Amino acid sequence: MAPVVVVFDLSSVRNLWEGRIKKQKERQRRERERQEKSALTKITEEWTLRLERRRRAINKYIQNKTDQLRDEVHVQKNQLNGTEKNSQLTGYRNLILPESRKDVTIEERKFIFELQGIEWKEFPETLKDKTYLKEWHIKKTSIEHIPSFIVMFQNLIVMDLSRNCIKELPIEIGKMVSLKELNVSFNKLTSVPLELGCCENLEKLNLSNNLELIELPFELRDLQKLSSLDLSTNQFQSMPICVLRMTNLKNLDISNNKLKDLPQDLDRLAELESLYLQKNKLTYLPKVLCRMNKLKILVVSGDDIKKLPTSLTTDPNLKYIDLRESLLEDWMLNEIFENDDDQEEFEKDLMQMYFKDLEEREKAPAYTTRVSLSLQL
Numbered sequence: 001m002a003p004v005v006v007v008f009d010l011s012s013v014r015n016l017w018e019g020r021i022k023k024q025k026e027r028q029r030r031e032r033e034r035q036e037k038s039a040l041t042k043i044t045e046e047w048t049l050r051l052e053r054r055r056r057a058i059n060k061y062i063q064n065k066t067d068q069l070r071d072e073v074h075v076q077k078n079q080l081n082g083t084e085k086n087s088q089l090t091g092y093r094n095l096i097l098p099e100s101r102k103d104v105t106i107e108e109r110k111f112i113f114e115l116q117g118i119e120w121k122e123f124p125e126t127l128k129d130k131t132y133l134k135e136w137h138i139k140k141t142s143i144e145h146i147p148s149f150i151v152m153f154q155n156l157i158v159m160d161l162s163r164n165c166i167k168e169l170p171i172e173i174g175k176m177v178s179l180k181e182l183n184v185s186f187n188k189l190t191s192v193p194l195e196l197g198c199c200e201n202l203e204k205l206n207l208s209n210n211l212e213l214i215e216l217p218f219e220l221r222d223l224q225k226l227s228s229l230d231l232s233t234n235q236f237q238s239m240p241i242c243v244l245r246m247t248n249l250k251n252l253d254i255s256n257n258k259l260k261d262l263p264q265d266l267d268r269l270a271e272l273e274s275l276y277l278q279k280n281k282l283t284y285l286p287k288v289l290c291r292m293n294k295l296k297i298l299v300v301s302g303d304d305i306k307k308l309p310t311s312l313t314t315d316p317n318l319k320y321i322d323l324r325e326s327l328l329e330d331w332m333l334n335e336i337f338e339n340d341d342d343q344e345e346f347e348k349d350l351m352q353m354y355f356k357d358l359e360e361r362e363k364a365p366a367y368t369t370r371v372s373l374s375l376q377l
Contacts, residue, residue: 111135111155118142128152139163144188151175162186162206163341174198185209185230186341194219197242201225208232208253209344221245232256232276233344244268255279255299256344267291275299285309297321 111134113127120141128149135158144165150156151172158181166187173179174195181204182196189210196202197219205226207213213234220242228251229243236257243252249269256279266288274297275289282300284307289298295318302322312320 112137114138116140123147131155134158136160141165146170146173148172154178157181159183169193169196171195177201180204182206186345189213192216192220196220197222199223204228206230207234209341210234216240216242218242224248227251229253232348239263239266247271250274252276262286262288264288270294273297277301283307285312287311290315 111132113130113133113135114137115124116139118141120143122143122145123138131152132155133153134155136153136156137158137160139160140163142165144167146161146166146169148170150170153176155178156176157178159176159179160181160183162183163186166184166189168189169184169192171193172195173182173193174197176199178201179199180201182199182202183204183206185206185208187210189207190212192207192213194217197217200222202223203225205223205228208230209232211234213231214236216231218241220240223246225248226246227248229246229249230253231240231243232253233256236254236259238259239254239262243249243254244263244265245268247268248271250271250273252269252272252274253276255276259277259280259282261282262277262285264286266286269292271294272292273294275295276299278299278301280301281304283304285300285305287309289295290309290311297319298312299321312318
């Protein structure tokens with residue numbers, strides 16, 4: 001076979017290579033422009049980040065100075081006025097303590113922290129620097145979570161976190177060995193961590209008005225110094241077993257739950273002085289109540305109770321109080337409340353005033369102890 005001879009047009013070959021070289025140069029040009037733009041973008045982003053960091057640092061510095069100034073003004077007001085008055089400052093407010101704490105000195109107030117206002121959604125970072133505090137009073141905020149850094153507050157004795165939006169207690173709370181009072185009422189708790197049982201010095205525990213609590217961990221039986229326990233306005237269908245192991249308990253409020261009966265070994269609570277059972281589903285009261293010699297106040301809702309030990313109404317040392325809900329509700333129609341929580345709190349205050357009045361009358365010389373009392377408002 002004869003060899004094949006291919007003949008090229010040289011001009012066509014030249015045009016082909018010139019076209020390829022032109023395209024290559026165009027690609028190189030676009031790549032240089034892309035790199036230049038990329039570098040400019042990177043520089044812009046870096047400077048934007050620097051400016052943002054600087055802005056945050058300035059804001060933090062201003063906030064710290066503002067807080068420091070407020071603290072100084074707070075102390076000066078105390079020194080000039082002797083007592084604190086309400087303030088409309090955003091965020092922090094002057095400390096407002098209950099009547100039982102009005103004797104707190106200016107020096108003692110330095111160890112007390114208060115925070116109020118629905119604008120607060122989390123604990124302030126500056127709180128970390130106040131580990132010397134002995135009391136927290138954080139109320140009526142939008143805070144949902146308690147930070148784990150609470151473990152740093154080993155001097156804390158009182159933790160009042162009522163009327164917030166707290167959904168759970170952190171396990172770190174078990175390390176608060178100095179804690180004596182814990183109030184997490186009017187929150188959104190659905191459970192309690194077993195680590196709370198490690199707070200061996202706890203004397204008062206308020207878990208009321210969380211609405212969804214149905215049980216307590218058995219480990220809470222280790223709270224042997226607990227004298228006051230409030231479980232009212234939840235979903236307990238029976239008395240928690242751990243409660244029956246709290247041998248030093250003096251005041252127990254488990255009202256407004258779903259109790260159908262009481263345990264037969266309730267007399268384990270030999271030191272119990274007051275028991276609140278109103279607004280449950282009880283249809284009878286067991287005789288075990290007659291064996292609780294230190295019980296002085298027993299409050300029930302008598303509308304559903306069909307069976308009642310006679311000795312409960314004949315014991316001169318026991319105030320059996322039949323709190324009939326219908327009569328109470330009729331009386332409450334004259335009061336205006338913003339929500340159910342306010343009404344619940346008002347009812348508690350009303351009961352306390354009632355018992356205080358009874359104590360004062362008992363101390364009067366002309367007062368004769370009544371055998372049975374019926375609170376009909």
